Amino acid sequence: MMTPEAAVALVSNAVLITALIVCVLVVPSLLGGLLVSVFQAATQINEQMLSFLPRLLITLGMLLFAGHWILRKLSDLFIETFKIAGSLVG
Template identity: 35%
Template sequence: MEQSEVIVVLRDAVNTVLTVAGPMLIVAMVVGLVISIFQATTQINDQTLSFVPKVVAVLLILLLTAGFILTKMSEFTLRMFGYVETMIK
């Protein structure tokens, strides 16, 4: 396996991770920001107030994007098996 092939595999892996995890991370960040602004405005300093909405939002996005995630991960797995097949030859 040459260096260029390793770079292609790693780039593909990083792109897949960012594509799959991106929606959940963005939603968690936005919900956390909104809750933090709410807490700063009302001067409520409760740790669970920011934790519970983020968990609920991430679970909701996970349920909504489950099909997309499964498709992306399946495509990535098939590409990796293809790389293994070419390395063996």
């Protein structure tokens, strides 16, 4: 039976996994964007491609570097959810 505690545990686990995955992908990109912004402010170069391309490359690099971990976390979440799904329905 789906109790409120079981529902909260299920949703909180999913939100935690989602937040971890987003942090792994976004935080390095934010730090790279900060470094590029400081460089642009110091040199007064206002090129849009200079601010976009490093963030894109950092995000793609993190996908390549942490992709296996991300897929493993998501598959573990789905396997756990499907394992307890039968007991939650009835």
